[in-house]
Structure formats: structure tokens, C-alpha cells
Amino acid sequence: MSRLDQKTVANRYARAIFELAQEDGQLDQTYQELVSVRQVFLDNPSLAPLLAGVDLGIKEKQALVDQVKEGASKYVANLLQMAFDYRRMSDMVAIVDEFERRYDEKHKRVHAEVVTAVQLDETRRNQLRDNLAARLGAQEIVLNEKVDPTILGGVVVKTANQTLDGSIKTKIEQIRRLIVK
Structure with a gap:
């Protein structure tokens, strides 16, 4: 039997815990806990391979899993244990x-990566959030801001579904293409 790909595994496990937490009114708490768990794996990139590898015995591995589970709700603790039992710890971030x-x-x-030529001040950041929320039909916009002076001015916004490029650099390139034709 072939091993399921990471996307399929992530979808199944995430759907299961999402539905359970939602039914029990624990969605927000579960989300916060899972974000913390993800950070543990991101901050310790050797953790998942260590739990999947042969360097440690099962008791040592279980002790590590127990440390990660410490203080977690039943849903998150059960997810971690199941991922460990089914050798899916390398899929936890996904x-x-x-x-x-x-x-x-x-x-x-909506999560949006925002690239500007200069750092946004609070007023412009809030205006951008409001405009994006209206345009994308979102209640909340989470910005990941980056500064790139090479765009010259304007803003480039990337979401999971689309890219909105309002940079001066792109506008100059568009004008150049029109002139060169």
C-alpha cells in the first residue's frame, strides 16, 4: 500500500480536528494551540525527523511527544498522539x-503579502487593510509586510488566490511595452 501524500494527510487530519473542535465550541482555542504547535516544529526543524527516525527508541520519542502535548486540549493532544502513532509527525506543519x-x-x-517601496505608516496600513477587505470580501486582513525599494512606489499585494500589482515599476514597464511596439 502506498503512503498518502502530505496534502491528502493534512486535509484529512485538519478536517477531522476542525469539525470536532467546531462542534464542541473549541475552534478558537484549538486554532491558537495548533499555531503554537506549528511554531514548535518550525523552531525545531530536527524534531519531526527525530520522531520519525531510528536514532531514538520508542520511549524517548513518546517522551518528546508528551512534552509537546503538555498543557494541550484533548483535541490537540489526541491529534499529536495520532500523528505520532501513525508516523505522521513530519506532516504536522502541513x-x-x-x-x-x-x-x-x-x-x-485573508493573509496578504504586501510589498511597498517604503515602510507603511499605521494610517496607510489601515487604509490598505480596509480597501483589501472590501475588495476581497474579507472580514479581516492579515498583512505580511515587506519593503522592496526596487518597485519604486505603489504596492504589490499577493494573496493565496491573486496578485494585485500597483507598483510604479510595473506601470513603467507597461508604458515601455506600449511605446516599443
């Missing part, structure tokens, strides 16, 4: 990413 995608969809929250 599982949390998929859970977050579902959580964001339910809460009409």
Missing part, C-alpha cells in the same frame, strides 16, 4: 496549515 486555511475561510480572513 496539518496545521490546512487547519488554518479552514479557520481563515470560516472567519473570512
Whole structure:
């Protein structure tokens, strides 16, 4: 039997915990816990391979899993244990990413990477959030801001579904193409 790909695994596990947490009114708490769990795996990139590898015995691995589970709700603790038992610890970040995608969809929250030539001040940041929320039909916009002076001015916004390029650099290139024709 072939091993399921990470996307399929993430979808199944995330859907299961999402539905359970939602039914029990624990969605927000579960989301917060899973974000913390993801951060543990991101901050410790050797953790998943260590749990999947042969360097440690089962008792040592279980002790590590127990440390990660410490203080977790039953849903998150059970997810971690199941992922460990079924040798899916290397899929934990993908599982949390998929859970977050579902959580964001339910809460009409959009993550956007915003590239500007200069750092945005609070007023412009809020204007951008409001404009994006209206344009994308979102209740909340989570901005990941980057500064890139090479765009000269304007803004480039990338979401999971689209890219909005209002940079001066792109406008100059468009004009140049029109002139060169």
C-alpha cells in the first residue's frame, strides 16, 4: 500500500480536528494551540525527523511527544498522539496549515503579502487593510509586510488566490511595452 501524500494527510487530519473542535465550541482555542504547535516544529526543524527516525527508541520519542502535548486540549493532544502513532509527525506543519486555511475561510480572513517601496505608516496600513477587505470580501486582513525599494512606489499585494500589482515599476514597464511596439 502506498503512503498518502502530505496534502491528502493534512486535509484529512485538519478536517477531522476542525469539525470536532467546531462542534464542541473549541475552534478558537484549538486554532491558537495548533499555531503554537506549528511554531514548535518550525523552531525545531530536527524534531519531526527525530520522531520519525531510528536514532531514538520508542520511549524517548513518546517522551518528546508528551512534552509537546503538555498543557494541550484533548483535541490537540489526541491529534499529536495520532500523528505520532501513525508516523505522521513530519506532516504536522502541513496539518496545521490546512487547519488554518479552514479557520481563515470560516472567519473570512485573508493573509496578504504586501510589498511597498517604503515602510507603511499605521494610517496607510489601515487604509490598505480596509480597501483589501472590501475588495476581497474579507472580514479581516492579515498583512505580511515587506519593503522592496526596487518597485519604486505603489504596492504589490499577493494573496493565496491573486496578485494585485500597483507598483510604479510595473506601470513603467507597461508604458515601455506600449511605446516599443
